[in-house]
Amino acid sequence: MVKADAYGHGAVAVSRLLQEAGADYLAVSCLDEALELRQNGVSMPILILGHTPPEYTGTLIENGITQTVSALAKAREYSEAAGALGKTLKIHIKLDTGMSRLGYLCAGEYFETGVENLCRTVALPGLDIEGIYTHFAVSDEPGEDCEAYTRAQFKLFTDVIEAVERQGGFRFRIRHCANSGAVVSYPEMALDMVRPGLLLYGYGDNSGRLGLRPCMRLVTTVSTIKFYEPGTSVSYGRRFVTARRTRMGVLAAGYADGLPRLCSNKVSFAVPGGFTAQRGSICMDMCMVDLTDLPQVNVGSEVELFGAENSIYKLSDAAQTIPYELLCAVSKRVPRVYT
Ligand SMILES: *Cc1c(COP(=O)(O)O)cnc(C)c1O
Numbered sequence: 193m194v195k196a197d198a199y200g201h202g203a204v205a206v207s208r209l210l211q212e213a214g215a216d217y218l219a220v221s222c223l224d225e226a227l228e229l230r231q232n233g234v235s236m237p238i239l240i241l242g243h244t245p246p247e248y249t250g251t252l253i254e255n256g257i258t259q260t261v262s263a264l265a266k267a268r269e270y271s272e273a274a275g276a277l278g279k280t281l282k283i284h285i286k287l288d289t290g291m292s293r294l295g296y297l298c299a300g301e302y303f304e305t306g307v308e309n310l311c312r313t314v315a316l317p318g319l320d321i322e323g324i325y326t327h328f329a330v331s332d333e334p335g336e337d338c339e340a341y342t343r344a345q346f347k348l349f350t351d352v353i354e355a356v357e358r359q360g361g362f363r364f365r366i367r368h369c370a371n372s373g374a375v376v377s378y379p380e381m382a383l384d385m386v387r388p389g390l391l392l393y394g395y396g397d398n399s400g401r402l403g404l405r406p407c408m409r410l411v412t413t414v415s416t417i418k419f420y421e422p423g424t425s426v427s428y429g430r431r432f433v434t435a436r437r438t439r440m441g442v443l444a445a446g447y448a449d450g451l452p453r454l455c456s457n458k459v460s461f462a463v464p465g466g467f468t469a470q471r472g473s474i475c476m477d478m479c480m481v482d483l484t485d486l487p488q489v490n491v492g493s494e495v496e497l498f499g500a501e502n503s504i505y506k507l508s509d510a511a512q513t514i515p516y517e518l519l520c521a522v523s524k525r526v527p528r529v530y531t
Contacts, residue, residue: 193389194229195221195241200450200519201393201408202528204232211236217366219387223248226257239284239323242294249273253281258322262286262294264309267316274318284323284366285313287352289345291327298352307352311360323366323385324353332373332396342374346381372396395504395515409499410522412445414463414491417483426480427472432457439484441468443495446477450521451497452511459510462501463489 193199198206207218207229219239220226226238239258246269252259253274261267261283274281287306288295296313298306314321326349330338349369357363367383372391374381376398390396394406419439426432426440434440443461447453456474460467461481465488468481483489498504504515511518 193387193392194218195225195389196520197225199389199393199516200522202530203229204234205528205530207234207236208232217385223251223257227251227255230255230257241286246270246273249281250277250279253277253279256282258282258284260284260286260294260325261313261319262288263296264313267313267319271316271318280318280320282320282322284325285310285321285364287324287326287349289326289348289352290341291329291345293327295326299348303348303352303355307355307359310352310356311362314356314360314362321362321364323368324364325368325387328369328371328374330373331371331378332376342378345369346378376402390516393519395519406499406504408519408522410445410450410497410526411499412443412449412495412497414441414481414483414489414493414495415444415478416442417491425472427475429473432472432480436484438482439487440471441481441483441489443479443481444477445495445497446475446479448476448523449526450518450523451479452507452513452518452521454511455507459507460502462496462499464493465489467502468495 194203194207197203203225210218211234217237217239219241221242223240223244226240229238237258241260244252244259249270259281261270270281286295288297290299296306296309328342328345331342346369353364353367366385368385368387369383370381370386372388375386375388375391391399393408394404417439419437420434422434422436424434445451451474453474457471460469463486466486468483468486471480471482496502498507504518508515508518
């Protein structure tokens with residue numbers, strides 16, 4: 193999964209590495225993401241998970257990009273568009289087994305019509321139906337309810353496939369459903385291909401169990417240090433006031449770099465020899481930290497906002513979000529350095 197610029201890690205660099213490492217398939221969210229990879233020398237198969245307007249069918253075919261089809265009406269549009277070009281579009285079919293997002297409806301009372309629509313889809317000309325997939329809603333959450341829900345989604349997925357293969361006289365070459373949560377907790381659901389995202393980058397509750405480490409460190413540097421007397425207010429809104437004589441550092445990172453403003457006054461960052469508390473409102477390009485008890489930290493010292501030393505969960509909890517959002521939020525102006 194290299195959508196959203198490979199979860200903020202840089203899709204081109206990550207995809208080149210995955211291609212070299214022997215991955216079979218990449219998945220992105222949209223056509224622009226797929227084209228960025230093609231234009232940068234990534235030649236391996238790429239699946240688009242989201243919607244592409246049918247008028248781009250030619251672009252998909254020319255660039256050898258696989259498109260998700262999530263409804264019969266869309267299948268017909270792609271089929272017609274490919275037919276008009278005298279070409280074939282490679283597709284994967286998406287089933288909605290309980291995520292209630294994209295995909296052919298097939299749960300409950302929709303089973304029969306779902307299978308019927310899928311049989312109609314596989315009979316359409318101009319489409320090379322390579323694969324079929326679905327997406328789990330709670331495979332990464334603990335608890336009996338979540339496990340039952342995930343197992344029910346998986347059963348429905350395989351039941352639909354079986355019905356379509358039987359009734360349509362058709363065989364899907366690649367069946368896939370496992371996101372990170374399922375790769376970790378339900379290895380028996382791996383089928384022909386898995387789609388780990390968060391896990392690929394070393395994050396997730398169980399990544400440690402698999403011996404994986406976060407590969408991204410978001411770091412900045414101390415740009416200035418000054419002393420303030422007790423009672424001095426710091427940053428916009430004066431939301432922090434020094435209680436003691438304070439050695440205050442200014443970091444060259446703010447919310448425009450992906451450090452959520454919601455973390456203001458709530459988080460600490462890793463510095464050589466310890467952790468420094470962030471003080472006052474986080475600004476667009478900077479934020480302040482208390483270095484009073486960290487005399488070894490100087491101008492130019494490296495500060496890890498999140499990474500191996502400072503868990504991203506501290507920040508995502510403070511920002512009332514999940515690590516995914518913080519990874520994706522690391523902005524364009526932050527240089528990605530690969531080691
Ligand atoms: C994002 C996404 C994934 C990867 O999810 P993770 O939780 O990051 O593993 C897999 N499949 C689909 C359809 C997705 O949109």
